[in-house]
Amino acid sequence: MAKKATINMVAELAGVSRGTVDRVLNQRPHVKPEVRERVLRAMKELRYIPPHEEQAEALGLESDDNRPPRKLGVLLPSETGYFFSEVMHGVRDAQDILRTSNVEILVEKCESGVPYEYIERLERLESQKISGLAVCAKNNPAVTDKINAMISSGIPVITMNSDLPDSKRLCFIGQNPYSSGRVAGDLMSKCLRTKDRLLIGIGNPEFDGHRLRLEGFLSRMEEAGFSRGNMPIVTTFNDYDLTAEKVRDALRNDPEIRGIYMANHSVTGCADAVRDLGLTRRLRIISHDLTKSTQRLLKNREIDFVITQNIYDQGYRPLICLQNYLEYGTVPESEQSSINIVCTENLS
Numbered sequence: 001m002a003k004k005a006t007i008n009m010v011a012e013l014a015g016v017s018r019g020t021v022d023r024v025l026n027q028r029p030h031v032k033p034e035v036r037e038r039v040l041r042a043m044k045e046l047r048y049i050p051p052h053e054e055q056a057e058a059l060g061l062e063s064d065d066n067r068p069p070r071k072l073g074v075l076l077p078s079e080t081g082y083f084f085s086e087v088m089h090g091v092r093d094a095q096d097i098l099r100t101s102n103v104e105i106l107v108e109k110c111e112s113g114v115p116y117e118y119i120e121r122l123e124r125l126e127s128q129k130i131s132g133l134a135v136c137a138k139n140n141p142a143v144t145d146k147i148n149a150m151i152s153s154g155i156p157v158i159t160m161n162s163d164l165p166d167s168k169r170l171c172f173i174g175q176n177p178y179s180s181g182r183v184a185g186d187l188m189s190k191c192l193r194t195k196d197r198l199l200i201g202i203g204n205p206e207f208d209g210h211r212l213r214l215e216g217f218l219s220r221m222e223e224a225g226f227s228r229g230n231m232p233i234v235t236t237f238n239d240y241d242l243t244a245e246k247v248r249d250a251l252r253n254d255p256e257i258r259g260i261y262m263a264n265h266s267v268t269g270c271a272d273a274v275r276d277l278g279l280t281r282r283l284r285i286i287s288h289d290l291t292k293s294t295q296r297l298l299k300n301r302e303i304d305f306v307i308t309q310n311i312y313d314q315g316y317r318p319l320i321c322l323q324n325y326l327e328y329g330t331v332p333e334s335e336q337s338s339i340n341i342v343c344t345e346n347l348s
Contacts, residue, residue, distance in 0.1 A: 005046035006329035014042035018328075025055055051101045051327055069104040072322055073125035074315075075118065075135040076109045077207070079238065082291035083265060083311060084109075087136075087161070090315025098323055105319060106130060113204065113237075115140045122146050126155070131326055134318035135169075136161045139208040156325055158318040158332065161311065162209035170325065173317050175309040175337040177209040181216025181263065183339055184286050187305050188217075188259055189224035191284040196258040197230040198284075199250050203238040203264030213263040213288070236264050243269030251277055262287040267294055271302045290342055298344050309337040 007025070011018045016035060023031050024039045031039075042048075043061055050056045074091055076084065088107075095105045106128055108121040118137050123146075125133065133155055137143050139162070147167045151157055156170050163172040192198060205211045214233070222228060234250060236243040243266035251257055251273065260283055262270050267287040274280055285303040287294055289311070297303045314337070321332035 005048040006327070008329040009046055010039065010042045010048050013046060014039045025050060025059070027058060069102045070326065071104050071106055071128060071130045072319055073130035073133040074105060074107045074319070075121055075125065075133065075137060076107065077136055077138070078110045078112055079265070081265065082289060086311035087315035090312040091319065094316045094319035098319065101323065101327070103323055113138065113206070115142045118143045119146045122150065126150060130155060132322035133157045134160055134322065135164070137164065138206040139164055140206060156322060158321055160314040160318050162207040165208065171321070171332045171334040173321070173335045174209065174314050175339065177212035178216040180288065180307055180309070180339050181213035182220040183341065184213070184261055184307055185217040185220025185224070187341070188261055188284065188286055189221055189226065191304065192259050194225040197254060197256045198259035198261065199247065199257050200231055200233045201236050201243060201247065201260065201262045201264050201270060202233060203236060205235065210263060217261055217263065236266055236269070238265040240266050240269040244273040248273040248276065251279065257283065259284040265289065267297065267303065271297050275302065295347060298342065298347050301344055304343065306342045308340045308342055313337060
């Protein structure tokens with residue numbers, strides 16, 4: 001089967017820039033008539049098919065509105081709550097935009113955290129003949145091997161939220177978790193004395209994003225003079241009950257704890273445990289992601305700072321980038337969400 005013509009191929013044949021082809025395609029001004037004709041000849045020679053029927057009609061080109069829909073896959077972990085709702089909001093908005101380009105989006109969400117389920121769901125997407133994949137998954141060798149096998153078979157992959165750095169993915173879209181963790185560490189180091197003890201709660205270290213947040217936090221705290229021995233770590237797997245239990249046990253067993261860094265999503269469980277022990281506002285608490293729960297806790301001054309990221313974009317942008325790559329040959333670059341700090345006084 002002949003390779004489908006892209007904007008880059010048209011630009012090369014016509015001897016112009018990709019931007020010039022885009023201006024011709026979208027009927028924009030500032031293109032010389034002779035250049036426009038050269039671009040049109042290249043489009044016709046390559047049998048280039050515009051993404052929208054009205055573009056083809058305006059330029060006198062053939063449309064391919066009856067072609068089978070392009071399928072893009074999305075693989076998500078077993079996360080629920082704020083992360084899932086925000087990612088899916090972005091996915092749905094991308095679907096609304098891409099529907100006009102005859103693109104269908106297929107979503108697979110894991111029910112557990114075991115690697116074989118990730119692989120099983122990747123195979124399910126593969127069997128449905130997806131053309132591209134956006135994925136948030138554990139940084140597990142078996143998962144990475146499967147992703148690389150799919151890439152080798154011609155399915156481009158973009159990672160989101162939590163990276164798979166050993167994969168051959170096109171790019172990563174999400175916050176820099178190491179930098180985000182360092183910001184949290186910098187804030188905490190200004191709230192406590194270097195001799196103070198503090199508790200760290202992490203969701204799941206198998207996710208690259210969680211692990212790197214922790215590494216960034218610890219590195220900044222140590223630079224500020226804090227001892228790693230004074231920073232016990234509990235793993236909560238983003239579960240409310242487990243978070244509340246582990247935080248409650250840690251505070252009971254270690255009354256010298258003066259601060260808590262929550263590098264996971266179960267901040268409510270932490271705040272409830274602190275409240276149950278009568279320690280609200282006696283401990284400095286720093287967390288991530290501005291959810292309805294963390295907004296309420298900030299408003300009530302039960303936590304001190306929240307470090308935010310744009311999870312919506314992490315659902316939206318990978319699908320738009322995949323479509324542009326498949327349709328126009330545009331190779332995407334990694335995109336990093338901004339790191340913002342919210343406290344009670346700038347909460348809106």
